[in-house]
Amino acid sequence: MFGSFIKKSRAKSPWIMHFDCGSCNGCDIEVLACLTPLYDVERFGIINVGNPKHADVLLVTGTVNHRNKKVLKNIYDQMPEPKAVIAIGACGTSGGVFREAYNVVGGVDKVIPVDVYVPGCPAKPEAIIDGVVAGLAKFAQKVEEAK
């Protein structure tokens, strides 16, 4: 019984952690806007924790460059399972407008596995919330498969 409660709780309490990888800030402020009164994601139990050790979902905005790819990998490794990664915006999914710049590695999936891609330049808060929901479904599925 407790096991099923835990399973249910996972979907009800996704704690997010936002990492800005080299974004132009456009997506970042939209992620923050999700927390604010208009969108209020805390309704769904989503909290921005800012510490990978407490987080369930990693939101990554922006392109990966040579310096922050290590940070990104490190943060991902420090998150306890089960976890999901959501790449936000054109840059996070593919490198976007910067993809040919000399210090750019590319999208987030060049470094860590990504579960959900949220498009947009910048992605709108609605899209980000939708992405988190899709991510939760993904990670419920992952937990099932792991059994």
Added chain:
Amino acid sequence: MDTLILVIIGIVAGPVLGGLVAGLDRRVTAWFQSRQGPPVTQPFFDVAKLLGKERTVVNQWQILCAWVYLIGAATSVALLFAQADLLLIFFVQAVGAVFLVMGALAVKSPYSQVGAQRELLQMLAYEPVLVLVFVGFYLVTGSFSLEALWAQETPLLAKMPLLYLALGFALTIKLRKSPFDFSTSHHGHQELVKGVLTEYSGPYLGLVEIAHWYETILVLGLCAMFWHTNVAIMAVLVILTYLVEILVDNTMARMTWRWMLKRVWLLGMGLSIVNLIWLYAR
């Protein structure tokens, strides 16, 4: 036998009530911030999720310390329900608090280290105030045991109004509310990441959270003792006190420990001493 039943009630009801209080707290806070906020049962989902997460630690001391923190907090609530000696309740509570700090000091993380130091300073601030509150209690009832309270005919608040205010300081610190939320904050945005809790993760963070619920019940229980003659007024007093806590939390910035030490020592101790002198003189 009655005591045993009360203790069991305390141990079981403690986290349930504590979780609900935390849920209501988030709800009211959201209301203050023009938001809707999560469902009241949200803290239970959070903790259940945490308990189901992968166990990751930096070293094994953290596991030990998280458990002892929980055990200490639960024991202190049990003692509260057993109507034991107030000082004893307080010292047992300190066992948990000290272990939480030691677990944070055991890891090589600067955030957790600094957070632990700040947590110790918080203890330094509220402990003397609490002891003085208990001394006031003794002066009124003639005993440090909670049992002695029921023989009193007038509520304690009438005789210890200033001590109740001083207790408010201790309460705010213990509940980790602004302006005293610098060792760890309920909100993630702090210069120390999550301070003393930075390195506790997954199930161990869940344990710490449950222990925190116990502590909430402990301090609210202490507040409730100030109006023991009437259950309705007791409830109103506790609810009012907690609302004031949330109000303060939402209308104050986070302060520094330097500010805290000066204010709590001067104001908190000052209020206590004035009240105690009055009690001695009586």
Added chain:
Amino acid sequence: MATTVIPFGPQHPVLPEPIHLTLKVEDEIVKEAVPALGYVHRGLEKLADIRDYHQMITVCERVCGICSMIHGTVYSQCVEELMGIEVTDRAKMLRVIWSELHRMHSHLLWLGLFADAFGFEALFMQFWKVRERIMDINEATAGSRVIVSVNIIGGVRADLSPEQIRWILSELDTAEQEIKALQDTIMNDYSVKSRTKGIGVMTYDQALELGAAGPTLRGSGVAQDMRMLGYGGYESLDFEPVTEPDGDCWSRSTVRFREVLQSIDLVRQAASKLPEGELAVKVKGNPPEGEVYQRVEQPRGECVYYVRGNGTKHLDRLRIRTPTFANIPPLLHMVPGCELADVPVIVLSIDPCISCTER
């Protein structure tokens, strides 16, 4: 006395963007702060080699999402000056309106983050609530909330109808009331004052010597605002630069606070003076050889563009110096000696935009 070394960043909940400061603290007093950058560096100045001068607007707008409008404006102005194009007055005034809206949303966003830096979450929520009005205006008029992308070389691509302008003005009236109500809260609150007054002090002379820019400079009492240069329509608007004398975090936040109100006023002025005319002039050919140096006032301060053309459709050199880049040396000056708890407050008080800084 034992030293604690604290890695402040690159990933840190207080920092909106990755930057790193190695803080050496004793008794929580910062003794030394060494920065590390490059976590956001993409190298987009070099993209001028493979994107033509029209495409570069898109890139320049993404130097920073928060001040994207003004990056687009200054880039367009540079190319226009290089190519000798005169933009219509209507286009100039429309640029002013969107620029000032951008400034407002940037400042409101910053005020929220700043409140969050000293743990005043309720205030963060309130500022961001007001800010949503501006975001709505952006979305309704330009089709996008953050990066409005209205600039093109030679003018703007979107227009404002009289109804839209009326609606914008009425929204701004409401916003103004809400902001003034918040002003009472933030400026007179005891806890806010004690966390910001006297923290991170930089005097008038130091601010000039360290090359501070924007509100950071004006917070130290230097009346310098690039809009006084009178570029792109500002020459016909009436305004005084906002300054505060103390040079501490409180001054800098007050400057930004008053600038929000000033921007509302500027939008009103611009709307009332909005002339009729074409939105954009036709642009032909490539930028000729030559160099252009342009400075504009962004929400974070003075932004400098240096552009060299070489006669091809690719620019020879595009150099961007953003305000935060100029404000990092002052930051390094302000941090040592403060309390650890004040570091986030001081760091945020320069309104860091690392994405700008590192491009």
Added chain:
Amino acid sequence: MKGIIKDVTFDTVVGEVMHMKNDGQRLVTLSTYQAGEGKMGILYHFDKELETTHLRLVADMDKPIPSVSGVYFSAMLVENEIRDQWDVEFDGLVLDFNRTLLLDPEVTQVPLASNVKIAPKN
């Protein structure tokens, strides 16, 4: 380009900058561009009461360039950036990041030197 432009050389640059400082000028920034094979142009932009002054230094890239960070601390950051982007050295840089301000060891090419073109990544 608006504003007064003065040419300086390796020998006079620090003295001129010092002169500007004594005049109460604010160092805005340094701009760089390619000035022919093996040479780069550096512009030192100054501001006083919204009036702009530029110092132009055309430098050989294989020689250490005199640093002005001793005069204006704020030049430290931009000189480090130039060091990263052009692989030039500065003489007397107060805080030398040694080409690590923006770049990591993985980046082997010199970003802004003209003979190195960026190949689009796959």
Added chain:
Amino acid sequence: MSNLLLLLILLPVAAALVCYFVRSSAVRSMTVVATGVVLALAALGLLAQGTFEPIMVGSFLGIGSDFLISVLDFALLGVIYYYGFKHKSLLIQGFTLAQAVLLVWFEVFSLKHAAVPALAGDQLTLVMVLVISIIGSLICVFAIPYMKKHEGHQHLEKSRQPRFFFFLMIFLGAMNGLVLSNNILWMYFFFEATTLCSFMLIGHDATEIATRNAVRALWMNALGGLAFVVGMMLIHFETGLIDISAILAGGPQGVVMVTGVGFLCLAGFTKAAQVPFQSWLLGAMVAPTPVSALLHSSTMVKAGVFVILRFAPAFAGTFLSTGVAVCGAFTFVACAALGVGQSNGKKILAYSTVSNLGLIICCAGINTPLALTAALMLILFHAVSKSLLFLCVGTIEQNIGSRDIEDMRGLYSRMPRTALITIIGILTMMLPPFGVLLGKWMAIEASADANIFVVVMLAMGSAMMVVYLARWAGSMMGTREEGTLSESQPLLTSVPLLTLCLGAVVLSAASPWIYNSLLAPWLGSTPFTVGFGSLESAHGTFVVVPLFLVLGLGLLYAVRAASGYRKSRFTPPYMGGANSSVSGNYVGPMNGEVEFSAGNLYLDELFAESKLTPAFNALAVALIILMLGGAL
């Protein structure tokens, strides 16, 4: 009976002579261990026989023992004067001369020479004898391997260990003598003997700083000796008594007598290193660690506390009593505050000791049965825990070469055994259900009846004590790396450590029964009743055994959970995402490796030793003058 008593006093003296004259280290070790065992057994034997009425001591070789003591008194004073002369200390010379003059006048003109029973033993004495003989002996045993290593570090040409153990052993004898004396002159003699021994031991290493600190200790204690003589004379002047049990039976009798007791208390203050005399004890930290352990936990300082506690009935209910309570409480809070600012492990322990002694003295001043019980409890449990901690610090220092608590960070990874014992030792100092906390609980409950200053100072002090102890214990925890060798300790090191550690825990658990059998009969009225393994009083209840069971089982469960750590994934700590390959380090500016470094908050602007000490000293002097003046 009296043979047992003589054994307790004279056996150490004999052992001391053997140590000094037989220069074989094997014989010396044997002697020390054997003496320790015999002393411990003798103390237990004395305990088994229970309390005894004052008894006379006969004569040696035809010389009356009282006369012998008098002669030895002057000899001692002579020796002390010699050292004062040698180190050019006018203070020592002055105080000693004054003592000698007063003593001559007292013994020759004033004293009515009558036979007075020299030795007596009540529960207080028995507890003290147990503490001295068992804990003191353990420390002496610990000293054997310690001194070997210590001298190994020093590269001495000729071992100075004979001298060291000579004084160590004499010390034990003198302490036993002190607590057993019933004749106040005997007590004075032993009091002075501990002064001399401590001087010798503090200065043992003969470095410049050691000598300087030893001289300081000597002049402060000589001042105490002078106060003792004055007190003794004043008491005799009013009551005509030098029989302690008779003095106590009489209670306070007039101004002069109470003032005399006040001077005895002052003597106790100097010996117990109360503010403003704390500096001698801090200076004593230069001595080898067994000396610190001996001086701070079981003997020297306890002598001061003992004197005050012994004479507590003689000032019950007077203003002096309140004065003593306030002075003690002040020392408690002042030294706790000074301890917060310290990073030197031995200094922390020193301040914590002085602070706890202050608490005991405060209890003696409160002077209710509850408070006196608290005092005795504290003496017993503090001695165990504190000596354990000193020995731990000594062991750690010999291994890592530092006594700074910052250097002990993560000590568990290097010295798991010692670190664990130290952590347990610290926990027994500050947390329930252990004995020291039990004592502190009693003290606070007792203080609620006293005045408000005492209450406030106790509340502040106990909070500060938690701060500096908790952070020390916490920072010693650390990760044990795979493949590190388990730590090896010599038998003579590990036996005392383990015995004391076990003792601290087991005695705490047994505290209700210790109270019942040992402490309760001491006072006429019993403040506590024992039920369900808990101590109940009118003030409140401390559920010792249930708490031990609940917290103990909880701890066991937690330990079990922690030892299942292999099920958990080990991750490096969070470093802003910039972790380097070494745990705790990160990649910082210029892609450089930045090493982990953390320091405690010492609250320098609030708790700086250099700023606080003069202020506290001045306040304490004022309080002491008030205390003595108030008695008049």
